[in-house]
Amino acid sequence: IFYTGAAPNQQAIPAVEYLMSEEGGGAERFVLLGTDYVYPRTTNQILKAFLKSKGIADEDIMEEYTPFGFSNYQTIVSNVKKFSTGKKTAVISTINGDSNVPFYRELANQGIDAADIPVMAFSVGEEELRGIDTSLLQGHLAAWNYFMSIKNPTNSEFTKRYKQYALDQNLPNAEKVVTNDPMEATYVGINMWKQAVEQAGTTDVDKVRISMAGQTFDAPSGYTLKMDEENHHLWKPVMIGQIRADGQFDTIFKTPEVIQAQPWSEYIPK
Template sequence: MQSNSRQSARQSGAEAGWRVGVLYSRTGVTAATGSEHFYGTVLAIEEINAAGGVDGRLLDPVAYDARSDPDEYHRLASRMLQDDDVTVIFGCSTSSSRKAVLPVIERYNALLWYCSIYEGFEYSPNVIYTGAVPNQNSMQLAAYLLRNHGQRFFLVGADYIYPRESNRIMRDMVEQHGGEIVDEVYLPSDAEPDALDEVVRQINAAQPDVVFSTLIGRGARKFYQLYRERGIDPARIPIASLTMTEGETHMIGPELCGSHIVSASYLNTLNLDGNKRFLKSWRARFGDQPASMWSEMAYNQVHLFALALARTKNLDTAKLVESIHEVEFDSPEGVLRIDPENNHAILTPRIAVCRPDGAFDIVWEGRSPIKPDPYLISYGLAEFWLDGEQA
């Protein structure tokens, strides 16, 4: 645990700016997602600093590339906290990287802002979780698929905690409501094309009603390409995902992604004033590169942090967390708040279908934001059946 004197020294030092850490992977298997997290973070920091910073001081980022390696995440987080006068880190794109840095975050009583969706079943007083948990995306996706696509599901995922837990939850929900899992397959995070091709052949042989994919990174993108190359029609057997968004559809080839499905709290086709402002800033800074939930969630959490910091005027972790529970941000996906019961974001679930141009049409959205339930205490789909509600 970091001593009070050490934390006070850090607060009084570097008066020219508020030192913060930025720790994402811009190389390696999760480079696409990590880079989008990085760009969203950069945009928010630049906006805040252009407006004068917080309490007259600019945000002063220290950024490292963790190269998609959990050990590197741990090493660099330790370096930030021990050597770089950092007590707040925006970082990590996967559960494996978050798990790698959590011990050092807690040891030094620092604050991690984690903006990826994840499998839930975690709480730390030293983490603010701004991505969706299963009761804000998986449950709604299961209900939508069972109602609109059929009972037979094929599950494929990368072999680490997030895909395995997400698939366990999906299996339970599908079987609980009369569906069937025809197969469940796991591959390395950076799976070789031959292994991915074999899974596509298995899907072709099984002829499920839908494929639920928790593959990530380069392997996921190659999987979508092989799917069409092997003649599977997404209009008949779509791939449903929690992670495949606008940035990666353009990397895959938009024409290959039509009819595939995603469950997410943010799509860049949202017709909200906050999203129009965000996209205007995004395009001015990054041009034609599409914004997605990865960049948007990273952007949101920096603005939430700045609002909380404006109240505390110091980086004391406990005071910041208390303040975070009292602020809200008019984000691109709607008003964003953090639940004081568990430090997770209150989010509106949405389901969208990909168009041949790589953008998404929202086909369903929740009536209102849903409180996060990371431990699935209210397990089951009864309250999430879609009742014919359309966007």
Template sequence: MKSNLRRDLVKALALASVAGPTMMRTAFAQQDVVKVGILHSLTGTIALAEASVVDAEKLAIDEINAAGGVLGKKIVPVVEDGASDWPTFAEKARKLLGQDKVAAVFGCYTSASRKAVLPVFEQAKGLLYYPTYYEGQEQSPNILYTAHEATQQCVQGCNWLLENRGKTFYLIGSDYIWPRVTNKIARPTIVKGGGSVLGEEYMPLGSTSFGSTINKIKAVKPDIILSTIVGGSNVAFYKQLKAAGVNMKKTTVMAFAVSEEEVSGIGNENVQDVLTCMSYLQSLDNPANKKFVAAFKAKYGQKRVTGDTLACAYTAVYLWKMAVEKAKSFDVDKVIAASANLEFTGPEGLVRFHGTNHHLWKQARIGAFGADGQVNMIYESPLIEPNPFPTI
């Protein structure tokens, strides 16, 4: 009995002498990482547009890790589901910053979710990269905005429509911050350009019944339907618009919240000839975009498509990496300071952070959806300086 105990003890000590250094190396490796947060709606009505953004952010993280990480550290993402619910976004933001101690967060989609987390980031001195086109009217010291603001989309889109498609508009949107503020900018832009607004209507998020509104649109016969409907409601809206006999070639429909990614859920046949105004299109012919699209499809499936918010989210991760390396630090204040005038050539081409207002110089691109769900570009602007507080 004593002999067996002695033999077992010797064996255990021998194993410990081997395992000890290995365990220490593992512990060291675990410290040699930097955590970032990913905060998007993986469930709920906004998930149709938002869940896939996570895939783009993870792709960028994987690429950066494969190339050596950031300042020699491997990036480890902590993913949280905002569940299309604004208080949940705020709760998850507090967890990421307070409990997980992430260096930065890539997240949110709707302006309502961004507004919900904004005070959390400002109070905790965290850093959020926001990848979705939005209404502007904001400049937080703790948010870097990597999609276009209203003057880079709404003003550009309305002016192009006035010059090329007609003078009368009907505005329809989901009932929350982004559509309402966007249309407050659209109205004076339309009037200034010699046009008029024949109607304006908002539907609750998640709405699936648009028959009454479509009848009103058909009755007033606008030249242009300008849509700021978001998320799952777009599926119902475009199906019902088509079923009601609205001919997209005779009545121009421009969607400010539909990219190639949303079309994959709406159905190509339901949005053929609908116009979009985005900074990024999957069909862009440049080396960085070809690499991005090929890598995205290789990782997630050949039938998957990219879109504006995905490209902006992918770019955001690289912009964070570049700022960290420029600052030689993960410190939020130093990263923000290093971001001023930072340039990156990514899927949408060259973008550059403004020197002071935390937004990117970007291009506006207008095109029509084809039968394949891709966008045939009609117009491309030069780089547009961001102006989140326009005087119109």
């Protein structure tokens, strides 16, 4: 197995560090809000330990989970509003899929915008924003390792080729297709596998596995990514994006270099 998605230190931890920084608003109180399944609960277990290591008290952490497809956020958002009184507060959202729309709508209904209580999402990207009213989400944040709006020749070619593919294959809404972080990660993985096969001279799994370790690839993100020889996770950049009215992101923070993945977190016991 080779992992091309983000490890906690390549998404969740840097996102919270940004929110705690002066540039990110200096949050002192955090709402961990997610859909009730393994990814949000594990991520929040790590984040709670991290926050406590930074001196954030238990009473300044609110944690809430909702079922898949949940849509009635009135009480939860009201509680978030009350919880935010007196200290700068940020929401870390691992809400999945369709539930994001009623959540952000309820924030707007209760007069909460990104300047008051910023929402940092780990599951909202260009594909999730496509075709919905993004006026409710404008100004809120997302942490990824790639955004479609990144300006560089490699990404221009990547997005151009995918749009042409969508048109050629008559995909639904082909004229409006977008690229996103999981697509870039998959694209990098496939190309690294191709390079490993060519280097090994065979598709034999054991030989390709040896060749795959240490592979590098110039990714659409604008960075040269590397497959770690030991833990089989990609070295990736970290980016914070601010949601625009057109469903794209303005990159407001990015690491100068790729970050070596830590498959588990140093903040909780193994």
